[in-house]
Amino acid sequence: MESEQTADLIRTQLRRIRTAAGLNQEELGRRANYSASTISAVETGTRPLDKAYVKRMDEVLDTGGLFESLLRMAERDGQPSWFRPWLEAERNATQLRYFNPTLVPGLLQTENYARAVLRFDDTKPEAEVERQVAARLERQEILVREHPPQVIAVIDEAALRRTDAIMAEQLAHLLRMADLPHVHIHVIPADAGLHVGLSGPLALARLADGSWVGHIDNQLGGSVVNGDEGVATLLTRWEGVRGLALPRNLSGALVKEVESQHGPQ
Template identity: 40%
Template sequence: MTRPKKLDPSSSPRAMLGAELRHQREKAGLSQEQLGSPLFVSGSFIGQLEAGTRRMRMEYALRIDEVLKTDGYFERNCKAATKSKYPDHFAEAADAEAVAVTIKEYTPLLIPGLLQTEAYARAVFRAYHPTAPEEEIDELVSARLERAQILDNPTNPLFWPVIDEAVLRRSVGGPAVMAEALRHIASLIRRHRIIVQVMPFSAGAHMALEGPVKLMTFTDAPPLAYLQGLSTGRLVDDPAAVAQYELSYDLVGAIALSPEASLALIESAAEAFAHDQ
């Protein structure tokens, strides 16, 4: 069962809903497992809702109101708590990312979103949405940069990405954009804010060739994995599945370059793009 923590209900609609869920569940004398049973979810999932790690969906809100006899409270407040500036397939992962203690991920194609510069993010979103109005691209870029503000905290979360060498070689937005983007990563590394490893082409085949994976841990909830594809994404909380993704990440890190060698390669790639200008 997820350990309870003190929530600040005023911090967000999701925190408010989680705090009220815990209050009403305990008032009804139910454990997390007992409330999860009629919802066909685990007790850990209820704990994640209460902690604000997972967002409440309308189907859960309706059933919770029924079980806890809360007169439509969760239905009425669910919409406000689930509003997001992110796409539906990523909104829940963004919520979890914001409260994670550690974030580890393998990215085979692009610089991780938390490390992207404004120009790099703009080039990515313009490629994703070639006919979108500029205002829409601005909103997407703004949301991505806002996500990255979690790294303004000097210590939390621990962020440890493994990026494929292809990320360093693909010219997203042109040489000037790439030089800036890679120097930004190098700066964060040199400030000891993040740990980065590069998976070199010379490493050959490895366990994560099929796609990216993000792993998140929390102080008050079980770990989660996020898998992303083309305009789709899935948050995974099954312990066995998460353990398998953690093993994949560990094996990828074991054959990637060391952090020191990775920094040297990143800075070398940045200089090469700067020279190409």
């Protein structure tokens, strides 16, 4: 996989820059507050790379953020080919719209919730699950960057009322995200009955030039929608689900009510 090739590149550059700085693994470990065995495990590939580690190496080795940039490349390259155009649209959007009738949208998932969702495929190796979890959390950084997009998420009440133990944490996270001025969370109440959104999730990204890119999921993966007719259909479906959803303040109150039913965290 391309992500593995990029990860190999990061490890090679870690060794090269450490050596050029005149540091052995033990000396670098002391400066970075990692053990020499951890440094060795990362450089040989027996320990996976993670953001905290490469950020610390950037600081200690004064690389100007090289390793963090390479790690982002590795995570993007590891995404399925059908998903990469949507990731590009998501990163460059001025406004993002998400609807899901059964799950919390990925951009608003906690780590534990994302891990549970990604484990739906029980044939997936644990290392692959963890890589995908890291990539999903990386996507969420657009919410806290200097100039974030406006995010409007519509979620069906049924998605909030799962009884899994991780839901208390997830609901608390939704409330924190809803406190951000650019994040709008709306809930379709259960008494809305049958509606057009039950045919499946959708996402829309509005780009700086005013154009729209859509994305839809299915059991085999997903597909990007960028043709005029397809985008127009998704925009119409979006208006349908948005029109059924509660206002922002009432949606927040409903999320708090559901959260309270889980008891103290």
